[in-house]
Amino acid sequence: MPIIQHADQEFHVSHEEEEKLNQFQLITAFPDEDLPQVIKLLRNHTWQLEPALSRYFDGNWRENLEQPPVPARPPTPITREDTPRSATPFVVTQSGLVPRLPIVKKLPIDYKERFQYIGLNKRNEEFSTHPALFVLLLLPRIILKLGMGILAVLWSIISFGFNTEGAKEDKVSRLPAMPDEKYSEIEDDLDALLGENSELGPLISKDSFNQTFDKCEGGFKYMLFICLGNISSEEAEKVDVNSQRFVKHILNDPSTLDILKENSDNLLVYMRTAQSSEMWSIAKQFKIKYTPECLLIGNVLNSADSMGGITRMSVLARLKMGSLRKFQNSLKVAMDKFNPEMVVNRSEQEELKLARQIKQMQDQAFEESLKKDRIKEEERQRAEEEARAAEELALKKEHEIAVYKTVEDLQWLHLCTKLIVSPEETQDSNARGSLQFRTPDGKRLIRKFSGDCTLKEIYHIVKCHLFLDTMSSKQEDILKSLKLKISAMKNDDEKLSFKSGDYTDEKVMDSAQEIVLQMIDDELCKWYKNEEDYEFDVDFELVSPFPRYRVPYDDSIVVRNTPQLWPNGSMLVEYLVSDSDDE
Template sequence: MSGLSAENEQKLQQFKEVTNYNEEEEQDKVLRLLRVCNWKLDNACARYFDNDFPTLLDDEALSREIPEAAGRPPMDTPPPSEPQFHFDDRFLDLIPKLPRAVTISNKWKFQVGLIHSQDITRRGTISVLAPVVFVLMLFPRLLWVIGWGLDRILGSIFPNIFRFLGYREGPNDFPNQPRYLTKEELSENDVKKLIEDTLGEPSDLPIFKGEFNDAFTKAKAESRWLMCILIKSDSEPSKRFIKAYLNDQHFIDFINKYDVVLYIGDVCYPEAHEVGKTYHAYSLPFVNIIANVSPVGTTMPSMSIVSKYQSFDTDFKYSPEARRRLVRRLTRVVEKYEPQLIVQRTEKQEVHFARALREQQDSAYEESLIKDMKKQEEKKKQKLEEERKLEEERLQEELIERRTRLRKAAIARYVIEKYERDTSSWVRGEYTTIQLRNDKGQRVIRRFSKEDTTYDVFMFVECKQYLLDLTEQSGRSEKDIIEELSSDDFNGIDLDSFENEFRFDLILPMPRMRLTPNKGELIASVKELWPNGSLLIERTENDDYE
């Protein structure tokens, strides 16, 4: 890649092999991450998998620190392609940051099947609290009232301290461990059913079906809000929360309006308990809302806890006014950061559309290539077919020409040998007289020797018709045509195996029968033609004489 040294290019390639990041979409972010991590692959890979990409401020600070430390411009920093946001280094630490939201560890899955003491949470606490309470009772009542007041004010911030001192203990507290761990108990974990059983009617809440990490990944991938609600199935405040909040139509409309991925977990089960530990839930019910946003919109977005609520320990919290107030607060928080998610979704849609368009273009290009290939194949087949037809036509023409020449040679030989022979000296009994008549009424009487065959009769008709046709076409006499045939050179033509295809039939009238041309059948053996006979000439359909 241009602008990088050989060593950094090698590190970039190693980073790609480890993370398998999307080079088209994340190349700039990865380069910035590597530069912020000073090209240390361990730190860069850890931050990549934690989605802890450096912000524009980090990049800006890095671009300033390197030249100052080295005394020369950085070699591997390409010129910025986007406008950089400049802040005074003295105020970098004052920029607010949202608490990071992370996926939970999978170690909760290893607790399945393990049986723990069910009463260890409260019994251990009470045994410790008893002497503490006794000691505190020795002090003036004012000190106890002050502690109680501090618990009301700071109890949500330092819950463990006030719980240790005995000020916090109740059904709202987050348990130290899950209650249900056996496979049979885990198979009964159905939050949707728990809510509907508590409400006594079907619920319209679009609760996510799956693990928390799946909901987290879905919200991040689709740039949507993730709301995590933790309840305790055996706690009365959680049941009141279900009836008051999860059945509130304003709350349901809020979830549907902003297309929130809603995860609800029961901390009596290992997975939801792990979620509570990860997100430091000290009181139940617990509600937090997570999104892939940044506090100021100019830094790199990350999955962050935008807001959380876990103080539902008073009756006022379950009043209609409190429910509407919570929905209004959630709406304000969502509307504040929703533009960032809209931008992310828009960018993802643009990338998706661009990818779809590219795939469509590639598909269209491939289809075009396939069509072109088919056209080329069709053209090739058509060309081969045309060449084949031309070759067949050429061979057919050669065959016709050859047969025409053979026919002409056969006619010329017959003319020379038998057509012009003198029959006046023949003695009766050595010949037969045959009358030949065509369809036009023309009649010819011809003597044939007893040694002639039926094939010779056909050849005579063939020669006679050939001479008549040439006479009509050229206007020359039959004698001139015979002389021309006699002068033609037909040497080298083998006529012994040639069988002329006659385009007429010779019919014996009484009884009517068709005479066949046979070089081995003598006329004397045909009693209808010996010592005399009559034949009708009937032309066939393919009567195209050359």
């Protein structure tokens, strides 16, 4: 019986209880200091994992571990009718009889190391290498072998006397004490035993035991588990003759191959030799002592370790291998017994799978619908943002145009003030000339200029008269036109200047010359912050008709040096027409 040591405590458990404790530790990964309490928890639940795990994950599992003693009660008299005639491997539930079958478990990841130790803690190396312990371990085995040898000699004397030339029976091969690291694969063993063209090889599953286990458990398929002895050893005494005969004369028989092929969709064959570490570990789990051994495994309702019975991978039958007929009959009987349950389980699984697929398709369609709605919403938001940005850009551009036109009008208005403050005539009458200008609508402007006046200044003076819409050179007329222009700009929605409440029409018209000039300067400083000189632009040309001469817009040429204009000249105002105006 295994002994689990923890600090100064010792716990005596059976092999099955030790396996349950290892499974509990693998699932919960409880710390080492909780080992005594975990053992109490498992004992309180009679070493049943399901209720113990449920209690552990509740969070308050450490409470009430010490169960109160159960009061003694008088024994219930058992009558002859109440006495069970025989033990039954079934548990009665509301759904009927649920068989109690041996449970099959997957190999742990560390199965190679797991079968080398007993309990949760490894043995003390110093204690395990003690000579006395080694002798104590070997002594029962030596005594057992001596006793078996003596019994074998006595049996031979009784049966055959001392004559050793009689027929020698085939010995039964036992499971090896340890796996062989140099074992050969089952495919190579079958090729050596049956030939490379054998039909049995393709029917053997090449997956590991855990992979085959998952396929059979998830798909509700049978697993034909076959544990063989050494069938390919070069040493004759190590060859398992029974395993060779079972493979050659039973498994490789055409009728057996037909049965395996017929059930290949619902039956997986897992066959290995016991020399491999994987098969050896599984054989230890199944407590197999001799080879060959054949088991039928399936995922069926099992009442073991469960009150109501749940589907578990279980050993359905230990197949007979004495002859071909016995093997085939036992296989058919076992499969016929559990086929209805397996078919129902597969049908339910297919229904669940179909329902899961439908649910997945519905979820996928819902996700795609959400994705499309999200894309539409993003496109709508993007369109709104683009429209908002375009609107803001248009407003900004419109404002910039309004500012530009406002500044342009204020600059011309400021330039018009020079018509008032600058005298038209000079004291030297020989230094001035008279120029006449005609507009396309028939208006005429006659103004005297100094000989040092540039042609560009002449353009500006003509533009100021056109801007104020007056052809008079009198200061009072020009001042009145300035006041009217200020009122017009104030009432123009496309212009931004003179919008203050102080600039009423009455106040502007009644203001003196100095106040009007100050109004213009204040508005210009408000809207034009650039310290550089403003570059004026005119939208007309001055042309002398006879002979035709276009007056250049030049600041370097004075009128005295222009014979076409000096001292007396007549010019026409021709407006320039841009391409956009034509369109």
